[in-house]
Amino acid sequence: MQVPAELSEKRLDQAVADLLPEHSRARIQGWIKNEQLRVNGKACKPREKVRMGDSIDIDAIVSGEARWEAQQIELDILYEDEHLIVLNKPAGLVVHPAAGHASGTLVNALLNHAPELDHIPRAGVVHRLDKDTSGVMVVARSLVAHTYLVNQLQARTMGREYAAVVVGAMTGGGVVDAPIGRHPHQRKKMAVVPGGKPAITHYRLIRRYSGHTHVRCKLESGRTHQIRVHMASIRHPVVGDPVYAGRLRVPAGATEKLRATLGGFSRQALHARILTLLHPETGAEVSWEAPLPQDFVELVNALDESEAAKGTL
Structure with missing residues (x-):
């Protein structure tokens, strides 16, 4: 990687920390000390200044930061090569081990499938x-x-498109540009708050129903609960959202099937459908799509059938 203009004249360890924010300053300084990180092919000291255009090369193996257990858990892999694993995560699967979820997570499954991920x-x-x-x-x-x-x-060049079913009949697409941070009183929730981190969500209608709308959402940023918070902030919360949707709302004239489907939908109706990125080896744009899961399909079908029964579809 090369040093951009805005990092010119910074200390080497500071510049690399800015370029690689996922790594600690201590780790970066260790690489420099062990001559695993070189500038223009030469070993340097952490305090030495870098200049625009300097070439930084790293030849290091990252040790695992946490001892997570590998577990045999089925994965729905859409693509993999030596650099990437692209998968379709099911609802109900926690991504990272944490308090209350020390095992049975996506990370546990990944370590079993690809042990090198521990590094x-x-x-x-x-x-x-x-x-x-x-x-x-x-x-x-x-x-x-x-x-x-x-x-x-960080550069917002990774494309992420979601499908969602939200409460209320929307009149058209739009953009929610509102900062997101911790809720001021309920610390387990996020909210649109002054001084929060910038967040932008674009939404477009797929199909409008009497009391719901099937939408596609594209992210410019990736804040915690972003789509859920943004859609709730414009009074169109995601169906089934246990945190932001409030009480169940069933449209007038709904069929019994739709009533039962809405009442039994126990998670947010949100699905990451398309992911687009530049491949780290070739630089080519690549894209993958995960089909809608069965519960989401059944929800949309119930909405379609209820509208058809009223003669509005």
């Missing part, structure tokens, strides 16, 4: 999906890929 930060996971959000995810299988993907996320 990649966060086992290669560069972006998350909520436990009850389904859909396509990419995992970095090499350090080169991890850095490349993190940089794409």
